[in-house]
Amino acid sequence: MGKGKTVIEKIWETHVVHSEPEKPDLIYIDQHLVHEVTSPQAFEGLRLNNRKVRRPDLTYATMDHNVPTANREVIKDEISRTQMETLRRNCEEFGIELADMHHPDQGIVHVIGPQLGLTQPGRTIVCGDSHTSTHGAFGALAFGIGTSEVEHVLATQTLMQSRPKTMNVKVNGDLPAGVTAKDLILAIIAKFGVKFGTGHVIEYTGEAIRSLSMEGRMTVCNMSIEGGARAGLISPDETTVEFLRGREYVPEGEAFEQKTKEWLSLASDRDASYDMTLEIDAQEVEPQVSWGTNPSMVVPVSGHTPSIDDVENKDEVRRALEYMGLQENQPITSIEVDHVFIGSCTNSRLPDLVNAANIVKGHKVKQGVRAIVVPGSFSVKLQAEELGIDQVFKDAGFEWRESGCSMCLAMNDDVVPAGGRCASTSNRNFEGRQGSGARTHLVSPEMAAVAAIEGNFMDVRKFQTGVLS
Ligand SMILES: CC(C)[C@H](C(=O)O)[C@@H](O)C(=O)O
Numbered sequence: 316m317g318k319g320k321t322v323i324e325k326i327w328e329t330h331v332v333h334s335e336p337e338k339p340d341l342i343y344i345d346q347h348l349v350h351e352v353t354s355p356q357a358f359e360g361l362r363l364n365n366r367k368v369r370r371p372d373l374t375y376a377t378m379d380h381n382v383p384t385a386n387r388e389v390i391k392d393e394i395s396r397t398q399m400e401t402l403r404r405n406c407e408e409f410g411i412e413l414a415d416m417h418h419p420d421q422g423i424v425h426v427i428g429p430q431l432g433l434t435q436p437g438r439t440i441v442c443g444d445s446h447t448s449t450h451g452a453f454g455a456l457a458f459g460i461g462t463s464e465v466e467h468v469l470a471t472q473t474l475m476q477s478r479p480k481t482m483n484v485k486v487n488g489d490l491p492a493g494v495t496a497k498d499l500i501l502a503i504i505a506k507f508g509v510k511f512g513t514g515h516v517i518e519y520t521g522e523a524i525r526s527l528s529m530e531g532r533m534t535v536c537n538m539s540i541e542g543g544a545r546a547g548l549i550s551p552d553e554t555t556v557e558f559l560r561g562r563e564y565v566p567e568g569e570a571f572e573q574k575t576k577e578w579l580s581l582a583s584d585r586d587a588s589y590d591m592t593l594e595i596d597a598q599e600v601e602p603q604v605s606w607g608t609n610p611s612m613v614v615p616v617s618g619h620t621p622s623i624d625d626v627e628n629k630d631e632v633r634r635a636l637e638y639m640g641l642q643e644n645q646p647i648t649s650i651e652v653d654h655v656f657i658g659s660c661t662n663s664r665l666p667d668l669v670n671a672a673n674i675v676k677g678h679k680v681k682q683g684v685r686a687i688v689v690p691g692s693f694s695v696k697l698q699a700e701e702l703g704i705d706q707v708f709k710d711a712g713f714e715w716r717e718s719g720c721s722m723c724l725a726m727n728d729d730v731v732p733a734g735g736r737c738a739s740t741s742n743r744n745f746e747g748r749q750g751s752g753a754r755t756h757l758v759s760p761e762m763a764a765v766a767a768i769e770g771n772f773m774d775v776r777k778f779q780t781g782v783l784s
Pocket residue numbers: 352353380443444445446459724
């Protein structure tokens with residue numbers, strides 16, 4: 316056992332404000348992110364108890380789940396309108412900064428935190444949202460919390476949490492060309508299941524992780540929760556530092572140099588030990604496609620749906636195949652889609668859109684396929700437009716939308732109809748996730764782009780070399 320510490324232990328130990336045997340620790344929260352869905356009752360609780368928000372300056376709110384992405388002026392759903400209006404009033408009353416749906420900093424909460432530099436190494440970050448693990452890409456300890464905990468953090472800037480166990484997910488070697496961060500995290504969950512991370516905070520390590528861009532690291536950390544983990548993170552390094560330089564909420568000049576030293580010292584020590592270590596060989600990872608109704612029901616695009624005879628969880632597989640309208644042992648490349656969604660907090664950042672556009676360029680969306688691109692934030696949208704990427708998508712027949720969660724979940728107007736089949740760059744393929752009776756296949760932006768053009772799944776590496784196009 317080494318004497319060194321993991322980044323997880325380093326952050327935890329500097330944030331414990333109170334600790335008692337057999338009880339959860341009370342930890343200090345450095346950054347609280349708020350959205351319209353999980354906050355109304357929390358603010359109501361404050362009002363009922365006549366309490367204030369303890370640190371409005373460490374709290375930041377945005378609207379993302381309910382916002383219309385086709386036309387900001389038209390909010391059809393009553394509940395959506397009420398949730399957004401309630402957030403606006405609450406932020407005004409409690410003095411919290413809000414990026415509403417017309418604000419230039421608006422976007423999916425897990426896209427704008429990093430974009431603004433609110434997400435920094437060493438911070439404890441919470442949000443009433445399960446995919447808060449995304450922020451772990453920066454070496455932050457970032458948890459999704461429930462609405463009663465949102466109220467607790469608003470009132471006290473602290474949170475009760477039991478000390479997590481640590482897990483090292485070590486990705487050996489480099490990813491093959493044409494294989495992305497999304498394929499990697501899907502392959503990890505396919506290999507280890509939807510519960511492997513239970514009770515743990517995962518640190519992703521190894522060459523393949525080090526080589527990822529910050530956006531790729533966010534994609535990986537985003538889906539930690541789909542592997543059952545409480546959070547996922549990556550030790551800060553030069554890539555982290557360079558991403559943060561010059562961001563709005565990041566200090567400048569001498570203060571930045573000071574911060575850099577602090578951040579880099581948080582990386583896990585070489586002799587740190589973990590409660591558990593899992594390994595995966597990056598070279599073995601292919602472009603992935605989910606075939607079923609949870610994020611471990613995933614196979615390489617060259618593969619097939621499972622054969623009932625080969626699996627132990629026969630009932631589960633049978634039910635998933637039935638919901639998905641698929642046969643057992645069906646080649647993945649034979650599956651035809653009628654919807655394509657490029658977006659969500661997993662894959663809606665600038666490089667995701669650039670990579671998809673590079674594939675789309677010069678091609679047309681297959682007839683009968685409805686394809687939409689939804690940038691993760693207003694700023695991503697603007698940057699993409701400056702690069703002319705919107706035009707590439709529009710020329711091909713994609714719809715180019717305003718930022719928001721959109722078709723990731725059926726909480727706004729962007730819904731896949733019952734029986735519809737969607738290649739989606741999001742993170743959840745549960746029954747009804749994209750609309751009642753809708754079928755979701757999780758893929759990378761590149762694979763989604765290919766599916767839009769071909770109308771069925773195909774290995775993006777074959778598409779790029781023109782073998783099958
Ligand atoms: C609406 C919100 C509470 C939910 C979450 O916590 O994850 C949503 O973001 C999701 O992805 O399902």
